[in-house]
Amino acid sequence: MADVTLKKLAEMLNLSISTVSRALKNHPDISDETKVKVKELAAVLDYEPNTYAINLRTNHSREFGIIIPSISNDFYQSFISSLEEEARIYGYALIILQSGNNQVTELENLKRCKQNRMAGVFVSITSNTSDISNFLKLGEQHIPIIFFDKVPAFEACNKVCVDDYNAATLAAEALIAKKKKHILSIFGNPQMSITKKRLSAYEETFKKYGSNANVVIQTTNSTEEAFQMVQYYLNEKDRIDAIFCMSDEILIGTMKAIQIMGLKPPADVGVIAISEGIIPTFYYPHITYIETSGFKLAKMAFLRMLACVAGSSYVQELKIESVLIEGGSL
Amino acid sequence: MADVTLKKLAEMLNLSISTVSRALKNHPDISDETKVKVKELAAVLDYEPNTYAINLRTNHSREFGIIIPSISNDFYQSFISSLEEEARIYGYALIILQSGNNQVTELENLKRCKQNRMAGVFVSITSNTSDISNFLKLGEQHIPIIFFDKVPAFEACNKVCVDDYNAATLAAEALIAKKKKHILSIFGNPQMSITKKRLSAYEETFKKYGSNANVVIQTTNSTEEAFQMVQYYLNEKDRIDAIFCMSDEILIGTMKAIQIMGLKPPADVGVIAISEGIIPTFYYPHITYIETSGFKLAKMAFLRMLACVAGSSYVQELKIESVLIEGGSL
DNA sequence: AAAATTATTGCAAACGATTGCGAAAATGTT
């Protein structure tokens, strides 16, 4: 079952390779008569153009690369899932490269993207990537780069991310609306810019509304730490009446603690989180959360990428507004 | 910053293209002297071979395709994550294609793999794919296919999957060991072969040990159904003392019901599941489960793929044994 | 009917790398 090529079709039809090639892509130079002849035979023989030859000739592929710290993360999962759908619709394929939150691997992956002359690359950088000059070099090769989620501070690049100020503000407003008075607020790694943004917006909001709530701010790096922390606060005499979780990891630890103590939200303690949206549905009642879904972000990132591929040269920073999803836990 | 090619290197060094090409790959025909000259210049100019040209010439790529129903699934996530790591180590890239559990999309994806002359394809078929002739056609093109997880019944193909009999048997044995007497056992879609296998092994085991437990078998298609079902059974007078969940989806529904009723495992009711391993850690105590991790499966599938790429022509059916992970919920 | 247009098709050179084979140069053997 040897491969059927343009050459083979041409020989069988007594036509030249170029005529066959043009006929298949409806070139106006070719008569309708030969067009149907060629197309029929191509269909019968199940002709499929050789992607490599096309890529070599045109010097670009229909593949996008996506470099992320790890696929094992609900947010990236929804992002990728959504991105792959879009890509498929537009005839692109998606190549996944995990950096394992390691800068060296990240660079290797970037190199692969360059070597394979990807049509474009989506990147969520590792938490300690600061030098993005290597990324920008791809621009010289006309490979557009869209940063998403974890974006560099550097300005002159395309970024798509959730509006962290907005998300934290919504959470604070929800807590204020429910008149919570003693709120344990658990944030993530204080080094990360995402934490800083969310924290400042969060505190800002309580001030802005003149709230007299007792807002306890804590930070943590793991589910386990959050688990311990929540247990501690729930055991105090002047018990907290609400918990805010900045991320899914924190939410998981929090809910473990609530379960072990036999408490039930929202009656015993209110819970609200910033989340991708899957985890909150694992509990009953569902957790009230501020959505930071990867789906919408992926759609936006993809649109931006298409624009870049089409030649858009200016850079843009896009942000997605979050929404409050009521689950019944607050 | 025009691309640097073999031609350019050759011109700069006053050598022929073929010599440069051979020098770069340590061909014995080339003298050490010219080798170092060529390599040095290549390094300085940051020469990178054009993948398309190589692929065209050699007619195969270093890309594996992976076709799955959906990436939004813990099992596939761990599988992909692990597979990508292996692939990267061996210099392969991984292209993800979601079928959305839709046969038409699945076929389109398969076609893409063929068009792109992938080095090989990993497939987990949709739940209603029965005709796998299209998959086998790739074999004619010397594109090896490894089926994993959801594998076809057809025998003459490479398969890697978890040992469903073994997993269900372990779960039953754990329940027997804990002397549970009234067990609600929730299985998934009864049409799927995975359900049939697990169910038969499960029932078989209770018989084999001469257990006098009252084992209630139920099947469901969704988290929500499981949620309703568990509530119903927990409200009965002669209350169940243990619940077995065949999958993560069922476990989630089950735990929701347990939470709403304010019960705590294992004292109030024992819980055991067959799971990928992430979800069980979301609760306290962690859920005891039979592990069906995608990690190990991916390593095996990849090894098998490498063998096939290297020329192994016979087919093999590999199975992974499961292990019991004690979480404290039973 | 000759000339000018237009509609079709083919030629051939790319794209960048690989590789069998032959040529030249260097070395070794009588």
Place this chain on the structure above:
DNA sequence: AACATTTTCGCAATCGTTTGCAATAATTTT
């Protein structure tokens, strides 16, 4: 010194497609 052998390198075809340009055939214009 003449020949055989080995080392080192270049020629040219090839992979399958695209595309500018030339060539031929069909049609229209004068």
